Amino acid sequence: xNKPTDSSELAKLLQEINKNMVVxxxxxxxxxxxxxxxxxxxxxxxxxxxxRLPLDVATLLSLPxxxxxxxxxxxxxxxxxxxxxxxxxxxxxxxxxxYLNQLxxxxxxxxxxxxxxxxxxxEAK
Amino acid sequence: xxxxxxxxxxxxGTGKTSISANLAALYASNGRNVCLLDYDFRAPSIHVLFKxxxxxxxxxxxxxxxxxxxxxxxxxxKYRTKGRLHVGFADPSTEAMREMMTKxxxxxxxxxxxxxxxxNTLYSKVEADFLIFDTSPGVSYSSIxxxxxxDFVILVSKLDEFDIxxxxxxxxxxxxxxxxxxxxxxxxxxxxxxPMGAGQKELEQSMTKIFNLPFLGIIxxxxxxxxxxxxxxxxxxxxxxxxxxxxxxVIGRVEQHLDAA
Numbered sequence: 001x002n003k004p005t006d007s008s009e010l011a012k013l014l015q016e017i018n019k020n021m022v023v024x025x026x027x028x029x030x031x032x033x034x035x036x037x038x039x040x041x042x043x044x045x046x047x048x049x050x051x052r053l054p055l056d057v058a059t060l061l062s063l064p065x066x067x068x069x070x071x072x073x074x075x076x077x078x079x080x081x082x083x084x085x086x087x088x089x090x091x092x093x094x095x096x097x098x099y100l101n102q103l104x105x106x107x108x109x110x111x112x113x114x115x116x117x118x119x120x121x122x123e124a125k
Numbered sequence: 126x127x128x129x130x131x132x133x134x135x136x137x138g139t140g141k142t143s144i145s146a147n148l149a150a151l152y153a154s155n156g157r158n159v160c161l162l163d164y165d166f167r168a169p170s171i172h173v174l175f176k177x178x179x180x181x182x183x184x185x186x187x188x189x190x191x192x193x194x195x196x197x198x199x200x201x202x203k204y205r206t207k208g209r210l211h212v213g214f215a216d217p218s219t220e221a222m223r224e225m226m227t228k229x230x231x232x233x234x235x236x237x238x239x240x241x242x243x244x245n246t247l248y249s250k251v252e253a254d255f256l257i258f259d260t261s262p263g264v265s266y267s268s269i270x271x272x273x274x275x276d277f278v279i280l281v282s283k284l285d286e287f288d289i290x291x292x293x294x295x296x297x298x299x300x301x302x303x304x305x306x307x308x309x310x311x312x313x314x315x316x317x318x319x320p321m322g323a324g325q326k327e328l329e330q331s332m333t334k335i336f337n338l339p340f341l342g343i344i345x346x347x348x349x350x351x352x353x354x355x356x357x358x359x360x361x362x363x364x365x366x367x368x369x370x371x372x373x374x375v376i377g378r379v380e381q382h383l384d385a386a
Contacts, residue, residue, distance in 0.1 A: 056234040057269040061302050068302065072273065076241050124235050 135291035153206035169215035
């Protein structure tokens with residue numbers, strides 16, 4: 001920076017600095033806004049917490065037909081893979097897997113992995 | 126593998142208990158191993174008919190206090206049946222009935238699983254050919270648990286309008302939802318309403334049309350059954366009685382449907 005030679009030059013310089021400060025302030029505001037948005041986007045999503053619901057006959061009767069058939073088969077088997085359920089219902093494994101996972105999402109059924117297989121079960125306690 | 130049959134109705138007083146107990150006795154007399162299970166926890170009554178000392182009850186089994194085999198009473202000797210006649214009683218004490226009223230949904234869910242598990246135990250350990258559930262009328266947890274655990278439902282109805290309308294609702298709301306095979310049995314038909322000759326076929330056709338269910342039979346209201354049905358097991362004590370004979374025909378029709386399934 002050159003040394004100011006007179007007062008008018010100094011005033012001009014101060015004006016320039018002031019202008020730059022305003023631009024800088026605006027840029028900082030923008031950075032803060034973006035940072036907050038990023039925080040929201042990048043924050044780990046909370047898994048929806050479902051209360052474990054009893055799969056009693058009242059629930060069974062309220063389920064749509066396709067899920068009821070799967071839930072009834074699982075109630076009879078106690079614990080089963082999608083393949084075992086499909087053998088009982090006579091429907092394809094992929095459909096049963098989908099229905100079982102829908103029952104898991106709804107909170108009626110739990111699942112656990114044992115080796116390569118996923119077992120679905122109804123928590124009785 | 127055995128088969129489970131539930132005897133159910135929309136209203137009380139249709140004769141479910143007499144039908145369940147006598148069906149069980151007939152099956153056992155014909156050399157089949159049977160377990161008769163009183164699932165009417167609101168108003169247990171089978172113990173009155175069998176008059177035996179009750180040790181463990183089905184309440185105890187559902188409460189996880191005993192095994193299902195501990196809750197059975199072998200009455201084959203008493204009735205000299207060819208097959209084994211095991212009976213599981215519901216606890217008739219007021220305290221037990223009150224206790225059952227307080228159960229929550231989680232308990233009822235476990236009761237359903239215990240009932241389903243009992244089936245397998247009774248087929249394997251007791252070599253039961255048939256399980257017969259006597260249920261409470263209408264929609265109650267215990268009766269629906271029994272229906273959900275059965276392969277076939279004998280739906281008993283009288284011929285009055287209240288019964289017919291409610292029974293239609295049960296068929297659509299419960300049995301069809303549970304996917305249970307069901308047959309309709311008309312019971313306690315007053316003599317003056319009992320159709321004769323071709324009238325029976327007409328009644329059968331109209332009932333089949335109304336309910337869209339297979340027809341299992343029509344049994345008149347017998348005064349002696351009314352008066353003594355709670356004390357005597359007609360199927361073994363009076364096998365020639367028309368009531369016993371009518372139930373034999375019902376068994377034939379039920380077995381046809383079970384075989385077809």
